[in-house]
Amino acid sequence: MKALASTLLAAPGTVPELCVDLDAVAANTRLFRAATDADVMAVVKADGFGHGALDLARTALANGASWLGVTSVAEALPLRAAGLRAPVLSWLNPVDGDFASALAADVDLAIPGIEHLEAVCAAARATGRAARVHLHLDTGMARDGASPALWGRLCRAARRAERQGTFRVIGVMGHLACADLPGDPENSTGRTRFAWGLDVARASGLRPAQRHLAATAATLTDPRSHHTMVRIGAGLVGIDPSGTTSLQPGLRLTAPVVSIRRVRAGTGVGYGHTGITTTATRLALLSLGYADGLPRAASAGAEVLVAGRRCPVIGRISMDQTVVDLGPTGRAEPGDLATVFGPGDDGEPTVADWAGWANTIEHEIVTGIGARVRRTRIAKPLRSLS
Structure with a gap:
């Protein structure tokens, strides 16, 4: 409970955050x-x-x-x-x-x-x-x-x-x-x-x-x-199962970059070394994993937006951690925000992208975000309701 409380009270941008529009x-x-x-x-x-x-x-x-x-x-x-x-x-x-x-x-x-x-x-x-x-x-x-x-x-x-x-x-x-x-x-x-x-x-x-x-x-x-x-x-x-209508997605999920490390070509990443770097590169660690709703099944194809560019997840998504390959010239630094998914307006992946990578439906992605992720919201004031 103390760990959860400290997460909820943490400053904006220091913990994974789900913004509800x-x-x-x-x-x-x-x-x-x-x-x-x-x-x-x-x-x-x-x-x-x-x-x-x-x-x-x-x-x-x-x-x-x-x-x-x-x-x-x-x-x-x-x-x-x-x-x-x-x-x-x-x-x-x-x-x-x-x-x-x-x-x-x-x-x-x-x-x-x-x-x-x-x-x-x-x-x-x-x-x-x-x-x-x-x-x-x-x-x-x-x-x-x-x-x-x-x-x-x-x-x-x-x-x-x-x-x-x-x-x-x-x-x-x-x-x-x-x-x-x-x-x-x-x-x-x-x-x-x-x-x-x-x-x-x-x-x-x-x-x-x-x-x-x-x-x-x-x-x-x-x-x-x-x-x-x-x-x-x-x-x-914002989910249309028929694929016929453009609706407005209601979620944006972000997570801070916890750390950066430089590694050599041939470096195994994560459990089982399912990801191996093909060149010398920079890896970013995100404090977000399948316990927070990222589908482990998406590990092989998923991407996030970091420092203005799409970067692939490398290795398996873990319970609490995800590693992203920034590339050898990636500009991200610790403390930067990675956008895991959003409306797609800035080039970030969408919920539909994550559903495709995990071979599931968007409904499963949006309902699966865990309680450790802080919720914020964007909204105009609502009129009173009877």
């Missing part, structure tokens, strides 16, 4: 608000995709979003504790989740099956508070949500619960498996299954005011999937 988040939110006639749910799960859930939520609500979405009840409650009153939906909870606390905080709950329905009904009876629920249909991912075979039974049970006064079906939701590939036939299958699910719900006597299927990629590429609400998470922070 909330103005970029604001611009992205406005883009999505203009792209649809549906309500916009800002998905702030996983600590706001690594950008800070509360900051992301406040910024999105101030720029056109009207709902908030999270996975667990544990992610929803801090939003309420901070005073945010917008509707909040939590859609991934165990059957013995803390539904009583959710109901007390006016958090909507997704219902993927009969067991969850019964658990939420029990919480509603125990607390005397009717639950607001969104029935979740599996539209083709074999993941969360009720299977089509069980959907009719779930809808009928939900209608009985409505008549008993234990809860209200506010919405029906689904998720497209291949929305990042706009031409994939699975998207048509998902839309068709969702439309069928809505028909079954209505035939059961349900009248869900909100119907939501589209996340970021489908919102950008498939208006047929918008219905009454769209759920935007990755898009808020």
Whole structure:
């Protein structure tokens, strides 16, 4: 704890730092608000995709979003504790989740099956508070949500619960498996299954005011999937899985150069000597590693921006350290800042670059930055929110 405290109190530029650009988040939110006639749910799960859930939520609500979405009840409650009153939906909870606390905080709950329905009904009876629920249909991912075979039974049970006064079906939701590939036939299958699910719900006597299927990629590429609400998470922070739209990245990661050493050609670097210098060169040490979110799998191809030029990582990324080859004439000195990733405006690598080097997706990079990295933010003052 002492080590962490000293890191958090260190002077700017002396420790790795993640700068969150909330103005970029604001611009992205406005883009999505203009792209649809549906309500916009800002998905702030996983600590706001690594950008800070509360900051992301406040910024999105101030720029056109009207709902908030999270996975667990544990992610929803801090939003309420901070005073945010917008509707909040939590859609991934165990059957013995803390539904009583959710109901007390006016958090909507997704219902993927009969067991969850019964658990939420029990919480509603125990607390005397009717639950607001969104029935979740599996539209083709074999993941969360009720299977089509069980959907009719779930809808009928939900209608009985409505008549008993234990809860209200506010919405029906689904998720497209291949929305990042706009031409994939699975998207048509998902839309068709969702439309069928809505028909079954209505035939059961349900009248869900909100119907939501589209996340970021489908919102950008498939208006047929918008219905009454769209759920935007990755898009808020500058990630477009469909690759069709230019969004503004929200993060810049920097780290100071701890030390410089001159080495001869043929010098092995790091564990296993997976990196070997091909010429006499200067090596820079950064106090940042895979414990801080740099993917070890990116070691062989990654670069950072140091003293105005891209320099390759050499050797394996370690838990706490990364070595960069400055070249024999590199101008960096101890104390200089290396930019690990950013928007790319100054030639620095982007989150997309790091995802490519690690053979993963941008989402994994932005959500993986560790707690040792100091957070700062850029933002215009937000108007007060009710």
